[in-house]
Amino acid sequence: xxxxxxxxxxxxxxxxxxxxxxxxxxxxxxxxxxxxxxxxxxxxxxxxxxxxxxxxxxxxxxxxxxxxxxxxxxxxxxxxxxxxxxxxxxxxxxxxxxxxxxxxxxxxxxxxxxxxxxxxxxxxxxxxxxxxxxxxxxxxxxxxxxxxxxxxxxxxxxxxxxxxxxxxxxxxxxxxxxxxxxxxxxxxxxxxxxxxxxxxxxxxxxxxxxxxxxxxxxxxxxxxxxxxxxxxxxxxxxxxxxxxxxxxxxxxxxxxxxxxxxxxxxxxxxxxxxxxxxxxxxxxxxxxxxxxxxxxxxxxxxxxxxxxxxxxxxxxxxxxxxxxxxxxxxxxxxxxxxxxxxxxxxxxxxxxxxxxxxxxxxxxxxxxxxxxxxxxxxxxxxxxxxxxxxxxxxxxxxxxxxxxxxxxxxxxxxxxxxxxxxxxxxxxxxxxxxxxxxxxxxxxxxxxxxxxxxxxxxxxxxxxxxxxxxxxxxxxxxxxxxxxxxxxxxxxxxxxxxxxxxxxxxxxxxxxxxxxxxxxxxxxxxxxxxxxxxxxxxxxxxxxxxxxxxxxxxxxxxxxxxxxxxxxxxxxxxxxxxxxxxxxxxxxxxxxxxxxxxxxxxxxxxxxxxxxxxxxxxxxxxxxxxxxxxxxxxxxxxxxxxxxxxxxxxxxxxxxxxxxxx
Amino acid sequence: xxxxxxxxxxxxxxxxxxxxxxxxxxxxxxxxxxxxxxxxxxxxxxxxxxxxxxxxxxxxxxxxxxxxxxxxxxxxxxxxxxxxxxxxxxxxxxxxxxxxxxxxxxxxxxxxxxxxxxxxxxxxxxxxxxxxxxxxxxxxxxxxxx
Numbered sequence: 001x002x003x004x005x006x007x008x009x010x011x012x013x014x015x016x017x018x019x020x021x022x023x024x025x026x027x028x029x030x031x032x033x034x035x036x037x038x039x040x041x042x043x044x045x046x047x048x049x050x051x052x053x054x055x056x057x058x059x060x061x062x063x064x065x066x067x068x069x070x071x072x073x074x075x076x077x078x079x080x081x082x083x084x085x086x087x088x089x090x091x092x093x094x095x096x097x098x099x100x101x102x103x104x105x106x107x108x109x110x111x112x113x114x115x116x117x118x119x120x121x122x123x124x125x126x127x128x129x130x131x132x133x134x135x136x137x138x139x140x141x142x143x144x145x146x147x148x149x150x151x152x153x154x155x156x157x158x159x160x161x162x163x164x165x166x167x168x169x170x171x172x173x174x175x176x177x178x179x180x181x182x183x184x185x186x187x188x189x190x191x192x193x194x195x196x197x198x199x200x201x202x203x204x205x206x207x208x209x210x211x212x213x214x215x216x217x218x219x220x221x222x223x224x225x226x227x228x229x230x231x232x233x234x235x236x237x238x239x240x241x242x243x244x245x246x247x248x249x250x251x252x253x254x255x256x257x258x259x260x261x262x263x264x265x266x267x268x269x270x271x272x273x274x275x276x277x278x279x280x281x282x283x284x285x286x287x288x289x290x291x292x293x294x295x296x297x298x299x300x301x302x303x304x305x306x307x308x309x310x311x312x313x314x315x316x317x318x319x320x321x322x323x324x325x326x327x328x329x330x331x332x333x334x335x336x337x338x339x340x341x342x343x344x345x346x347x348x349x350x351x352x353x354x355x356x357x358x359x360x361x362x363x364x365x366x367x368x369x370x371x372x373x374x375x376x377x378x379x380x381x382x383x384x385x386x387x388x389x390x391x392x393x394x395x396x397x398x399x400x401x402x403x404x405x406x407x408x409x410x411x412x413x414x415x416x417x418x419x420x421x422x423x424x425x426x427x428x429x430x431x432x433x434x435x436x437x438x439x440x441x442x443x444x445x446x447x448x449x450x451x452x453x454x455x456x457x458x459x460x461x462x463x464x465x466x467x468x469x470x471x472x473x474x475x476x477x478x479x480x481x482x483x484x485x486x487x488x489x490x491x492x493x494x495x496x497x498x499x500x501x502x503x504x505x506x507x508x509x510x511x512x513x514x515x516x517x518x519x520x521x522x523x524x525x526x527x528x529x530x531x532x533x534x535x536x537x538x539x540x541x542x543x544x545x546x547x548x549x550x551x552x553x554x555x556x557x558x559x560x561x562x563x564x565x566x567x568x569x570x571x572x573x574x575x576x577x578x579x580x581x582x583x584x585x586x587x588x589x590x591x592x593x594x595x596x597x598x599x600x601x602x603x604x605x606x607x608x609x610x611x612x613x614x615x616x617x618x619x620x621x622x623x624x625x626x627x628x629x630x631x632x633x634x635x636x637x638x639x640x641x642x643x644x645x646x647x648x649x650x651x652x653x654x655x656x657x658x659x660x661x662x
Numbered sequence: 663x664x665x666x667x668x669x670x671x672x673x674x675x676x677x678x679x680x681x682x683x684x685x686x687x688x689x690x691x692x693x694x695x696x697x698x699x700x701x702x703x704x705x706x707x708x709x710x711x712x713x714x715x716x717x718x719x720x721x722x723x724x725x726x727x728x729x730x731x732x733x734x735x736x737x738x739x740x741x742x743x744x745x746x747x748x749x750x751x752x753x754x755x756x757x758x759x760x761x762x763x764x765x766x767x768x769x770x771x772x773x774x775x776x777x778x779x780x781x782x783x784x785x786x787x788x789x790x791x792x793x794x795x796x797x798x799x800x801x802x803x804x805x806x807x808x
Contacts, residue, residue, distance in 0.1 A: 344671050360683045382698035392690035521750045523731055582754045601751035604728050612751050
């Protein structure tokens with residue numbers, strides 16, 4: 001009964017979305033206040049209905065109602081409660097319901113908190129959002145109904161893929177979706193602005209917080225996914241340039257570019273059409289990501305539950321959304337007047353460079369990810385494009401980007417003095433050079449490339465700190481005064497520094513874990529010791545034990561270094577009988593400077609075990625760096641200037657098109 | 663600086679960046695494209711020894727053998743089989759009768775030396791290349807669940 005209620009609520013939500021997607025648009029065009037006013041209550045109602053559907057599905061999972069096909073196929077009565085709940089979005093149908101729920105929640109946020117938006121802009125934004133929701137609701141209702149019944153109901157379910165039964169992955173999809181779908185806000189604002197024919201600083205000021213929020217979620221989601229791959233898959237790596245990973249990385253790159261170009265748009269009222277185009281591209285890449293992950297057209301090791309026929313629907317939707325948006329852009333963008341002028345050496349110029357490198361980098365990832373598909377359609381055979389391609393194309397483009405961050409963030413608006421900025425960065429350059437040389441001299445096995453990575457990270461960190469020190473007049477006034485200035489700095493600028501420092505920590509982590517990582521694969525007997533990068537791993541024994549819904553074989557390792565005990569590691573091989581599937585649980589001992597990582601493999605002949613042991617220096621810095629980026633984003637988001645103040649739109653300005661000629 | 667000059671500059675910078683990226687992409691493609699073959703195609707196309715390629719098919723029943731660190735098994739598309747050697751830990755879902763994709767190179771003795779062995783996270787899923795390779799041999803029907 002509750003499942004039918006959920007199904008019914010979804011269909012009602014579709015009807016509401018149809019109304020919300022049409023009436024306010026027409027109303028805003030014809031200036032009919034009553035029709036414009038439909039948008040807000042419709043958005044609230046739509047969020048409520050989709051919320052009911054989502055709760056109904058969650059109820060079916062929590063109570064293990066196996067008469068619902070989706071629950072029977074993806075849940076099991078013996079599963080811990082956390083995974084019963086995360087099972088709701090651990091499958092195709094449920095994850096799509098989560099997608100529209102998040103879309104509706106964003107719409108709800110605009111309806112509730114968008115009071116300072118002009119009513120016609122708000123109505124158009126909500127209408128565009130509703131049209132996206134129509135597409136996805138149709139998709140769910142027509143091709144992937146999560147509430148389908150099964151008769152007779154089985155006694156127990158088939159269970160959730162054990163790899164997904166993990167706290168890290170329970171929260172990974174919602175985070176990722178909050179990011180993907182969050183870019184729909186920037187998209188809806190962009191389309192609304194194109195229809196209005198008007199983009200100005202106030203518009204950019206409304207768009208920025210939404211983009212920033214989406215970016216924070218996406219960053220956290222990608223980091224969580226990569227961390228999960230690191231500890232759960234037992235391959236010792238954290239990023240594999242797999243199509244599914246790239247699918248989430250492309251919107252991240254475009255979204256990062258959007259975040260920066262929106263600043264120019266807000267502060268300097270220029271780069272408007274470019275910002276609009278980026279907003280369209282970013283959301284299109286989010287849709288493409290959903291398509292790639294759901295359709296399985298590309299061979300990915302991370303593919304879960306794919307279905308090519310459903311992919312066709314998403315592809316058609318993607319073509320419609322992107323094609324329609326770009327067509328509108330082509331018609332309307334030339335009418336958007338350009339804004340303030342700036343010299344090439346200026347903050348604006350630096351942010352253009354940032355955008356250029358990020359979008360070109362995004363394009364190389366796009367090409368590498370989709371090339372196998374293009375080639376196959378063209379009949380050129382089956383290929384795969386692996387890590388080496390991305391390392392050879394993407395990294396050379398990112399190095400100048402990172403290297404230029406300290407310079408760019410010190411350049412003033414409009415016109416800057418490169419020599420002056422470089423002079424102020426002398427000290428940072430010295431620190432970075434000294435750090436790189438020290439690492440080259442002191443750490444064994446440092447290649448020039450690794451020293452280059454250290455140089456880059458240290459340069460960025462020192463440069464960001466120099467900029468911050470300049471702002472608080474460090475050493476020029478007394479320490480107490482500097483502190484007072486630091487506390488009084490706008491949160492948005494502290495957030496920026498924190499996020500850029502996060503990039504530096506991330507680069508250091510990547511450099512360390514790639515350059516000095518050691519891996520050994522061997523068979524070990526009980527009692528045998530293997531040395532990896534100065535650590536002695538001794539296999540003390542192998543035993544069997546039982547978990548809540550699995551049985552496990554676990555190996556006990558003692559790790560010592562120069563005779564002193566370091567830690568004990570207990571990697572496991574688990575068998576989940578409900579799903580009849582084995583998983584590998586790596587054992588990891590993590591400190592700031594290195595991770596010890598042990599994996600137990602299959603038994604070899606005469607009582608020996610295959611084992612894989614890693615020492616991964618600095619790898620925790622990768623996730624800590626991402627954590628700092630998210631923290632910087634959130635700090636910036638909490639700046640009250642993002643919420644109050646400027647959103648009052650100036651009356652018709654010179655050089656800006658008037659409101660749409662209806 | 664006039665608007666026109668600024669446009670030219672931005673255009674110039676974009677072209678440079680795109681040109682650089684194109685050069686990088688072409689260089690990387692030349693060295694890093696890995697072609698996929700079924701065991702039958704591996705023989706028919708006379709893939710040279712040492713060239714890095716991917717092959718895919720089913721792990722032949724009762725072919726997996728462990729010799730110390732090394733695992734030896736055969737991959738089949740039901741028409742042709744290729745012997746494979748691999749050093750390391752096999753993925754959790756590696757089983758006899760299951761689909762796998764293997765990246766590596768042919769050796770002089772006709773065996774395929776695997777650098778990595780990929781199986782899916784999800785056992786109901788067949789790697790697409792493997793499904794296509796098997797379909798060519800008339801073995802696998804879509805919709806069949808393993």
